[in-house]
Amino acid sequence: MVSLDLMKAYDTTWKLHILTSLSKVLSQNQMFNFIRIFLKTRTFQVIINQSLSKVFEQANGITQGSTISSLATVQCHLQKAINNLKNGPNLPSLDFNPKFKTLSILLQENNLAISNYLTIASSLAPHWSTKDTSSSIYKQEYFHLIQNLKCEKIYTDASKNQIWVGAAIIWNNMEYRYKLPTSCSVFTAESYYVIIKVLELITENHLQDTIIFTDSLSAINNIKNTHNPSDIAFYIQNKIYTLQKINNFKIKMFWIPGHSNIIENERADLADKTAISSSLSTSTNIISYRDIQARIANKCHLIMHQKWLSLFTKLNQIKHNKDNWTFLIETPRKFEVIITRLRIGHSQISHSFLMAKEEPPICASCGVQITIKHILTECRTYLNIQSSLNLPESLAEILQNHPKAIADIILFITTANLQSKI
Numbered sequence: 447m448v449s450l451d452l453m454k455a456y457d458t459t460w461k462l463h464i465l466t467s468l469s470k471v472l473s474q475n476q477m478f479n480f481i482r483i484f485l486k487t488r489t490f491q492v493i494i495n496q497s498l499s500k501v502f503e504q505a506n507g508i509t510q511g512s513t514i515s516s517l518a519t520v521q522c523h524l525q526k527a528i529n530n531l532k533n534g535p536n537l538p539s540l541d542f543n544p545k546f547k548t549l550s551i552l553l554q555e556n557n558l559a560i561s562n563y564l565t566i567a568s569s570l571a572p573h574w575s576t577k578d579t580s581s582s583i584y585k586q587e588y589f590h591l592i593q594n595l596k597c598e599k600i601y602t603d604a605s606k607n608q609i610w611v612g613a614a615i616i617w618n619n620m621e622y623r624y625k626l627p628t629s630c631s632v633f634t635a636e637s638y639y640v641i642i643k644v645l646e647l648i649t650e651n652h653l654q655d656t657i658i659f660t661d662s663l664s665a666i667n668n669i670k671n672t673h674n675p676s677d678i679a680f681y682i683q684n685k686i687y688t689l690q691k692i693n694n695f696k697i698k699m700f701w702i703p704g705h706s707n708i709i710e711n712e713r714a715d716l717a718d719k720t721a722i723s724s725s726l727s728t729s730t731n732i733i734s735y736r737d738i739q740a741r742i743a744n745k746c747h748l749i750m751h752q753k754w755l756s757l758f759t760k761l762n763q764i765k766h767n768k769d770n771w772t773f774l775i776e777t778p779r780k781f782e783v784i785i786t787r788l789r790i791g792h793s794q795i796s797h798s799f800l801m802a803k804e805e806p807p808i809c810a811s812c813g814v815q816i817t818i819k820h821i822l823t824e825c826r827t828y829l830n831i832q833s834s835l836n837l838p839e840s841l842a843e844i845l846q847n848h849p850k851a852i853a854d855i856i857l858f859i860t861t862a863n864l865q866s867k868i
């Protein structure tokens with residue numbers, strides 16, 4: 447009999463390990479894909495005095511209270527524990543293989559006399575994706591769909607670069623171009639300015655039946671979101687609702703993937719790019735809440751960054767920006783832990799004396815206190831390894847978030863045999 451007590455199992459279980467472990471049992475079938483997506487899309491929010499925080503992604507661990515989480519955790523930890531036991535002395539061969547009951551067994555066990563049921567078939571249709579679909583397919587579908595349409599067709603587009611934001615509307619032979627404020631995001635340009643201007647056009651010209659063509663799927667999704675709409679979506683939904691109810695206008699939106707070689711769409715694309723230099727463009731300077739929020743956030747980040755650089759701490763010596771520290775290359779979990787410890791400057795070799803209530807450790811070769819900085823940049827013991835790897839002199843460069851730097855630091859730790867000491 448084997449007893450297991452899993453402390454903090456749900457919070458600490460490593461997602462990748464769960465998937466690797468489950469893939470051996472479930473292979474790459476639908477259940478495996480379901481669990482993979484389930485683990486990938488977990489988010490959480492915190493509520494304090496009826497105020498809800500923004501949404502955070504659950505980077506590690508799994509959701510408590512979910513049946514799938516129990517299966518995933520037990521499979522992951524139990525197999526690991528059994529693997530460890532197998533390496534122990536005098537133990538018979540052990541394996542943990544969860545048995546999945548088939549539907550017929552379940553029906554039999556529950557005395558349900560159902561014999562004719564639809565079995566799940568594999569899809570014969572190819573999976574649709576914007577990346578793999580050629581523009582000729584879009585073009586063909588587009589012409590097929592519009593050939594019998596008698597309604598008005600309005601094409602829109604917007605684009606943004608470092609110095610300008612432009613938007614354009616194409617309706618028959620007419621082109622409308624708009625210069626937008628530089629702080630306006632491309633999303634605001636596509637979902638707010640363009641659509642609002644189209645609705646104005648529809649109202650002024652009494653267009654009874656119109657289709658608005660756009661290459662912005664996010665704009666369409668935003669506008670059709672009635673459960674939790676943004677300020678922009680609310681505004682547009684109200685406008686469309688009023689036009690439909692009071693004026694009995696028919697308005698539809700149609701998504702055309704960008705650069706599908708559809709002439710009208712390409713015209714709109716060209717027009718918004720020339721909007722900034724054209725004397726025919728209309729200037730507008732309204733900014734949405736969303737853009738103001740982004741500007742305030744940018745300003746706050748700038749102030750925080752300046753404050754961060756003015757401090758003199760261990761961490762700001764090695765991290766000069768506010769970017770997240772992530773692992774840009776696939777890094778074994780063990781080295782992720784080691785590199786994170788090196789970055790925060792706390793490791794077993796330099797800080798275990800605190801727990802042991804001893805004096806700080808002194809380097810036998812150099813006669814100075816052992817610190818992460820000393821090991822990586824100064825220590826005579828590791829000088830040859832440092833120069834053979836051509837490691838930079840500053841701690842910030844050694845520990846930077848760059849694939850080569852991460853590969854070098856892993857090589858350094860391995861060559862210096864420091865894995866168990868960090």
Ligand SMILES: [Zn+2]
Binds near residue numbers: 811812813827
């Ligand atoms: Zn030393």
